[in-house]
Amino acid sequence: MSTRRTTLVVREAVNKAYFKPVLFLAVALVLATAISPHFLTIRNIRAILISASPLMIVAVGEAIVVLTGMIDLGCESVLASSGVLIATMDLMLRFPTFISFTLTLAFGLLIGVLNGLLVVRARIPSFVTTLGMYWGLRGLAMVISQGYPISPSAVSSSVSFSFQWIVSNFRGIPVMVIIAFAVAIFAQIFISEFKKGREIYAVGGNELAARNCGVNVDLVKIQVFMVSGFLSALAGIIMTAWINQAYAWTAQGFSLQAVAAVVLGGIPFIGGFGTVIGVVIGSFIIAMISDLIVLLGVSPLYSYIVTAVVLVVAGLQVQKGKFVK
Amino acid sequence: MSHLLLEARNISKSFGAVRALENVSLSLERGEILGLVGDNAAGKSTFLKILAGVHLPDHGELLVEGKKVVLRNPRDARHMGIEMVYQDFMLAPNLDIVANIFLGREVTRWRVFQKLEKKKMKERAAQVLEELGVQFKSLNTLVMNLSGGQQQMVAIARALLYDPKVILMDEPTASLSVRAIEPLLQLVENLKERGCSVNYVSHRLPDVLAIANRIVVLRSGRIVAERKREETNLEEIVYFMMGLDRKEGDA
Ligand SMILES: Nc1ncnc2c1ncn2[C@@H]1O[C@H](COP(=O)(O)OP(=O)(O)O)[C@@H](O)[C@H]1O
Ligand SMILES: [Mg+2]
Numbered sequence: 001m002s003t004r005r006t007t008l009v010v011r012e013a014v015n016k017a018y019f020k021p022v023l024f025l026a027v028a029l030v031l032a033t034a035i036s037p038h039f040l041t042i043r044n045i046r047a048i049l050i051s052a053s054p055l056m057i058v059a060v061g062e063a064i065v066v067l068t069g070m071i072d073l074g075c076e077s078v079l080a081s082s083g084v085l086i087a088t089m090d091l092m093l094r095f096p097t098f099i100s101f102t103l104t105l106a107f108g109l110l111i112g113v114l115n116g117l118l119v120v121r122a123r124i125p126s127f128v129t130t131l132g133m134y135w136g137l138r139g140l141a142m143v144i145s146q147g148y149p150i151s152p153s154a155v156s157s158s159v160s161f162s163f164q165w166i167v168s169n170f171r172g173i174p175v176m177v178i179i180a181f182a183v184a185i186f187a188q189i190f191i192s193e194f195k196k197g198r199e200i201y202a203v204g205g206n207e208l209a210a211r212n213c214g215v216n217v218d219l220v221k222i223q224v225f226m227v228s229g230f231l232s233a234l235a236g237i238i239m240t241a242w243i244n245q246a247y248a249w250t251a252q253g254f255s256l257q258a259v260a261a262v263v264l265g266g267i268p269f270i271g272g273f274g275t276v277i278g279v280v281i282g283s284f285i286i287a288m289i290s291d292l293i294v295l296l297g298v299s300p301l302y303s304y305i306v307t308a309v310v311l312v313v314a315g316l317q318v319q320k321g322k323f324v325k
Numbered sequence: 326m327s328h329l330l331l332e333a334r335n336i337s338k339s340f341g342a343v344r345a346l347e348n349v350s351l352s353l354e355r356g357e358i359l360g361l362v363g364d365n366a367a368g369k370s371t372f373l374k375i376l377a378g379v380h381l382p383d384h385g386e387l388l389v390e391g392k393k394v395v396l397r398n399p400r401d402a403r404h405m406g407i408e409m410v411y412q413d414f415m416l417a418p419n420l421d422i423v424a425n426i427f428l429g430r431e432v433t434r435w436r437v438f439q440k441l442e443k444k445k446m447k448e449r450a451a452q453v454l455e456e457l458g459v460q461f462k463s464l465n466t467l468v469m470n471l472s473g474g475q476q477q478m479v480a481i482a483r484a485l486l487y488d489p490k491v492i493l494m495d496e497p498t499a500s501l502s503v504r505a506i507e508p509l510l511q512l513v514e515n516l517k518e519r520g521c522s523v524n525y526v527s528h529r530l531p532d533v534l535a536i537a538n539r540i541v542v543l544r545s546g547r548i549v550a551e552r553k554r555e556e557t558n559l560e561e562i563v564y565f566m567m568g569l570d571r572k573e574g575d576a
Contacts, residue, residue, distance in 0.1 A: 195431045195439035198420075202428055205417030212379060212415050213429030213483075214400035272419035 021266050021278035024314065028285050036295045044291065046174070052287030053180040054079075054242070056280055057235040058254060059261035060187045061228035063279040066262050067191070068203040068224050069271030070119065070126035074133030075232040076254035078111050080247070081141040082236030087150040087246035090161050097162045101237065108233025109226050111137070116222025126225075134255065141248035151245035160244060167241045176238050181280075183231065188276040200224060204271025260307065261286055264314045285310065329391065330355050330522050331376065331407070331491055336385035338371055345371040347546045349385070353491060353522050358513060360537030361526045364566050367543040369526045370412065373493045376524070377409035378402035400429070406490035410497055414480040418469035422461060423450045425468050426483045453482045457512065473500035481512070492516060493524045498532060510536050530559055542566055 032039045058075045065072045082104050089100035111133060118129040152158045167176055191197030199220050202210040211217045240246045264282030267274030289310065290303045331353040338346040346368045353359055363369050374380045376387070378396035387394050389405045396402045399409070416425045427446045433439035447464055454461065459478045461471075468476060477497065484492050494513070498506050506529075513536055516523055527533050533540060540557060542550040542565040550565040 193441055195433050195441060198424060198428075198431060198441060201420060202417045202424075205419035206415065209415035209417050210428065212377075212399045212409075212411065214398070214403060215429050272417070 018266065018275045018277045018281075021264065021275075021281040024264065024285060025281045028288060032288060032292050036292060038295050039292065044295070048284065048287045048291045049177045049180075050174050051291070052283050053174070053176040054235040054239050054251070055254065055257055055261060055287060056180040056283040057183050057231050057238070059258040059265075059279050059283045060184050060276055061231035062255075062258040063262050063265065063267055063274070063276055064187065064191070064200065064227045065126070065224045066259070066267050066269065067200050067271045067274065068221060069207070069269070070221065070224070071259065071269070072115070072130045072225065072228045073127065073255045073259075074111070074115065074130040074137060075228060075235075075258055076251045077134050077137035077141070078108055078229055078232035079236040079239060079254060080250045081137040081144070082108060082233040083240035083246035083250055084141040084145045084150060084248060086163070086237050087161065087240055088144060090163065091150060091152060091155045091158070101163065104237055105230055105233050108229035108231070108236075110229070111233075112226030112229030113222060115225040115229070116218075119225070120218040120221050138248060145246065145248050147248060149245045149247040154245075161241055163237065164241055164244075166238055176242065179234075179238065183234075184276055184280045187227075191276060196220070196223070201272055204273075257286055257307075258283075260311050263311060282314075328354055330389070331524075332388040332391075333372075333376065334386050334388070336372070336375060336382045336387075338368075338375060338380060338382050344546050346375075346382070349543075349546070349548055351541060351548065353524055355522060356517055356520050357539065358517050358523045358525055358537050360533035360540040361524060361543065362528060362530060362533055362540060362562060362566060363543035364528070366545075367566075368546040369543055370495050371546075372543070373409060373495050373524065373526060376402070376407060376491075377493055378407075379409075403430075403487075403489075406488075407493065408484035408489040408491070409493040410477075410480050410484050410495065412495040412497075412499055414476050414500075416468045416476055416479060419467060421465045421467050422454075422471075422479055423447050423464050425479050426450045426453065426486060428483065430486065449486070450482065453485055454478070457482055457485070458508075474502060474505040477501060477505075477509070485516075489521060491522045491524065493526075495526045496528070497525070498527060498529055506532065530562055534559060534562070544568055 029040070038044060058079065062072055062075060085107055086100050086104040089095040089103060090097070095103070115126070115129050115133060118124050119126050152160050165175065166179070167174070169175065170178060191200060199210065199215045202215055203217055203220050207217055239250060243250070261282035262279050264285055265274060265278030265280070267279065286307060289306050290300065293300055293303045293306065329352045333349060333351045336346055336349045337344070349368070349372060361369055361372065371380065375382050376396075378399045378401045381397065387396060389407070394401070394405060396405070402409070417428060420428070423443070423446050427450070431439070432442040432445050432449070434442055450464055457478060461475070468479060471479065477500065497509060501509060510532055513523055513525060525533065525537060534554065537554055540552050540554060540562060541548055542562060544566065549568070552561070
């Protein structure tokens with residue numbers, strides 16, 4: 001291979017949207033390994049992947065929304081209320097797992113439709129609409145659970161939920177990690193290889209142009225919120241099984257963590273650029289920060305500050321690059 | 326009547342208190358370049374957008390090849406073979422050349438999920454651009470990295486993608502360098518040779534006089550004059566545009 005060809009290949013790789021997130025990850029891994037010798041062990045990486053899974057799933061949904069130039073602040077409340085819903089259906093109403101699963105995911109989709117309609121029909125900005133969901137669905141979760149945690153041992157004679165398998169292992173690999181990666185891979189292929197994905201990028205790039213070229217922009221907006229609602233509900237189910245209880249105040253701050261993962265992953269707020277792969281890496285980095293802080297024996301309270309610093313640095317990068325229109 | 330490709334009858338359109346168009350009737354013949362001129366805010370863009378399905382008129386009707394049509398959105402207009410090249414191009418800066426040319430009309434397979442046929446689209450895009458005589462280093466260049474003139478070509482290629490009958494061009498020279506204007510005018514004439522009708526909006530009158538078969542002057546939302554090219558000159562058109570004419574009997 002000639003040098004010219006090599007330079008070309010390198011330049012092409014650098015221009016790929018996921019180049020920066022991968023670079024961030026490499027730097028983070030090197031730093032983490034240097035800081036703590038316990039970091040780069042299979043056991044620890046596995047623990048990070050497990051703790052990153054729910055965030056990853058929510059962040060993929062958030063990414064799809066942010067790609068269009070909107071935002072979903074309600075994810076964490078969809079997550080919490082979905083948890084409370086499925087716990088209630090599973091333990092108190094004794095619905096078959098399949099039914100409670102389907103209903104919970106349908107609930108997430110429904111919230112997405114509602115968000116979408118409020119944005120495209122009532123013309124309320126997504127920031128406000130989903131902020132409403134953020135409070136409203138926490139409230140719903142509070143009302144349904146009466147403010148108490150719903151756990152199998154407290155409510156029934158069983159020791160676990162009927163859908164506990166979702167946090168078990170498959171051939172040694174945690175099922176929730178498999179689900180998170182499956183969601184991410186599926187989403188990545190969907191946005192880069194399918195017409196709907198193209199439309200999502202077009203709405204983020206130039207909404208009016210998309211509309212004038214025949215893209216049903218309103219439908220796209222409703223659909224991205226449906227994806228986000230669905231994935232938040234899925235994360236809610238997994239989280240409930242994982243901590244073996246559903247609680248109205250679960251996953252506090254998760255929406256903003258998802259937004260942080262999206263930014264770390266290279267998607268600017270105006271939308272139109274970036275990949276799901278980048279966002280997966282962003283989620284991993286956020287989970288890594290908390291892990292590292294625990295490994296170092298520093299108070300977990302510091303993880304917020306570290307995340308903040310990393311986020312601002314990443315944000316600066318996104319601004320400097322050609323991400324900005 | 327079939328020599329009339331597109332006909333607008335008594336079109337009126339207001340935006341709130343602003344009367345952008347009042348009772349405008351205008352027709353476009355097959356293979357004709359119609360120059361539509363007028364001062365700023367005369368209603369030129371609004372008229373083209375009504376023909377392109379972007380706005381619905383408040384009053385009046387549209388006929389395509391003698392048949393009444395209602396264009397509810399740009400998709401309807403495209404189905405009728407009407408394409409518009411917008412003044413600001415209407416391109417997505419974050420997408421590449423091919424994606425912009427096929428925006429809203431991607432070639433796909435699998436009916437429900439619609440997987441993109443990227444290779445087919447690239448081939449077809451290359452073909453259209455070649456017909457236009459433009460070359461790009463790579464068709465996967467993002468539009469944001471193109472010059473104004475190049476973006477213009479992408480917008481025109483998009484309009485030509487599926488052999489349109491009518492092309493509406495709104496101030497196509499506005500973001501071109503002086504050097505790029507002549508080739509554009511040549512291109513518009515080539516479109517005519519192909520049998521395509523062009524409704525060409527510009528306030529660069531010499532350009533319009535150079536290529537148009539017929540010239541219509543809009544002022545404050547009304548048609549104040551209509552002239553065959555050979556029957557008029559720059560001076561007269563300027564008079565009509567500015568409202569300085571004292572002649573009687575103008576259409
Ligand atoms: N979408 C719109 N909303 C409100 N007013 C508009 C809109 N589009 C055009 N107008 C008004 O209609 C009039 C005609 O505008 P336009 O058709 O753009 O004129 P031209 O293209 O001849 O400069 C102007 O007064 C303009 O301000
Ligand atoms: Mg105009």
